[in-house]
Amino acid sequence: MLKYSKQRESIKNYLDTHRIHPTAETVYSAIRQDFPNISLGTVYRNLNLLADRGEILRISYGSGPDRYDGNTKPHYHFICTSCDTMLDLKMEPLMHLHELAEETFEGIITNHVTHFFGLCPECSNKKNF
Amino acid sequence: MLKYSKQRESIKNYLDTHRIHPTAETVYSAIRQDFPNISLGTVYRNLNLLADRGEILRISYGSGPDRYDGNTKPHYHFICTSCDTMLDLKMEPLMHLHELAEETFEGIITNHVTHFFGLCPECSNKKNF
DNA sequence: ATCCGTGCAAAGAATTTGCATACAT
DNA sequence: ATGTATGCAAATTCTTTGCACGGAT
Numbered sequence: 001m002l003k004y005s006k007q008r009e010s011i012k013n014y015l016d017t018h019r020i021h022p023t024a025e026t027v028y029s030a031i032r033q034d035f036p037n038i039s040l041g042t043v044y045r046n047l048n049l050l051a052d053r054g055e056i057l058r059i060s061y062g063s064g065p066d067r068y069d070g071n072t073k074p075h076y077h078f079i080c081t082s083c084d085t086m087l088d089l090k091m092e093p094l095m096h097l098h099e100l101a102e103e104t105f106e107g108i109i110t111n112h113v114t115h116f117f118g119l120c121p122e123c124s125n126k127k128n129f
Numbered sequence: 130m131l132k133y134s135k136q137r138e139s140i141k142n143y144l145d146t147h148r149i150h151p152t153a154e155t156v157y158s159a160i161r162q163d164f165p166n167i168s169l170g171t172v173y174r175n176l177n178l179l180a181d182r183g184e185i186l187r188i189s190y191g192s193g194p195d196r197y198d199g200n201t202k203p204h205y206h207f208i209c210t211s212c213d214t215m216l217d218l219k220m221e222p223l224m225h226l227h228e229l230a231e232e233t234f235e236g237i238i239t240n241h242v243t244h245f246f247g248l249c250p251e252c253s254n255k256k257n258f
Numbered sequence: 259a260t261c262c263g264t265g266c267a268a269a270g271a272a273t274t275t276g277c278a279t280a281c282a283t
Numbered sequence: 284a285t286g287t288a289t290g291c292a293a294a295t296t297c298t299t300t301g302c303a304c305g306g307a308t
Contacts, residue, residue: 003262003307024298039265044298046263062189062242065297078234090233094226098245104219105207106250113191114243116227121235132282132287153273168290173273175288194272 007031007038008046015056015070021077021086023065059086061115080120087120136160136167137175144185144199150206150215152194188215190244209249216249 010031015022022030028043047068051058057069061079067086069077076089098109118124139160144151151159157172176197180187186198190208196215198206205218227238247253 001262001308005263005307007264037265039267041266041299042264045300048299058191060189060191062187062195066191076230078230078236078238080236081239087234087236089230091230097243098247101205101207101218101220101245105216105245106253107207107209107216107248108253109207109245109247110210111247112243112245114226114241116230116238116241118227118238118240119236124237130283130287134282134288136289166290168292170274170291171289174275177274 005046007035007042008049010034011043011046012050012055012070015050015068017070019069019071019088021059021067021069023067025065027068059115061086076114076116078116078118078120080123081117082119082123085120085122089116131178134175136164136171137178139163140172140175141179141184141199144179144197146199148198148200148217150188150196150198152196154194156197188244190215205243205245207245207247207249209252210246211248211252214249214251218245 011027014027014030018030020026024040024043024047027047028038028040031038031043047056047058050056051068054072057072059067059069059077061067061077064084071088074093074095076091076093078087078089079085080087094114097114098112101112102109140156143156143159147159149155153169153172153176156176157167157169160167160172176185176187179185180197183201186201188196188198188206190196190206193213200217203222203224205220205222207216207218208214209216223243226243227241230241231238
């Protein structure tokens with residue numbers, strides 16, 4: 001049975017109010033303002049717990065630490081290859097994509113993950129001058 | 130300037146002839162048959178070097194170690210959530226997908242990575258009985 | 259009273275790196 | 284001869300985990 005903890009509430013609240021796709025470390029630093037004694041282990045434990053329950057999203061994309069997202073509505077992410085910023089894309093997720101993939105596949109496909117890469121608005125401006 | 134090494138050649142050759150999306154460890158174990166003294170560090174160094182040159186693919190998908198692929202032709206991957214097998218999908222990659230994403234995005238999108246998840250043919254059979 | 263969550267520190271997994279030597283050019 | 288590649292081991296990075304204590308139910 002799940003018990004309330006103020007640390008977990010604070011983490012969840014942070015993710016709900018800061019849609020910056022923070023890493024565990026970033027969450028840790030932020031939460032520390034309110035809970036100076038919180039440990040990184042607790043942050044990881046709660047991020048895992050929340051992600052397992054579907055209350056937040058864990059996003060892995062290849063390089064560097066995982067990111068977390070309070071927005072659990074299906075949406076795609078963009079990662080800037082220059083500054084590593086992660087942004088939400090407005091594009092509608094292609095829900096039919098795994099059905100399409102399943103047509104030529106003998107197993108069962110239940111979901112897909114897509115990440116887009118390139119230069120974020122800020123970095124693409126810098127390169128133009 | 131890049132110099133020849135038999136270790137690197139062997140790694141490249143292994144990936145070209147074994148399309149099983151091995152991890153660095155798997156490559157290491159295999160190459161060791163021919164080069165008993167090769168070190169894991171050398172395997173990683175060469176996998177990185179080959180991936181940077183575009184001669185092989187590095188595939189990260191969230192859990193566990195990265196996988197490597199000798200097939201550099203654009204194609205999607207499927208990962209079995211039960212046995213962790215990684216398989217190529219026959220489905221044509223949606224090259225227009227980042228153009229589509231770019232329509233509602235202020236930056237520059239140069240590519241996308243999509244992974245499909247579910248049960249591989251073998252595991253989906255087991256579950257049916 | 260029970261037992262889940264926490265803080266702390268140590269351990270673990272995956273990968274990278276410094277250094278002296280071996281090898282390709 | 285020059286400089287890159289290797290083997291080895293230590294270091295790094297990110298994340299998980301064991302344990303004793305504190306807090307929620």
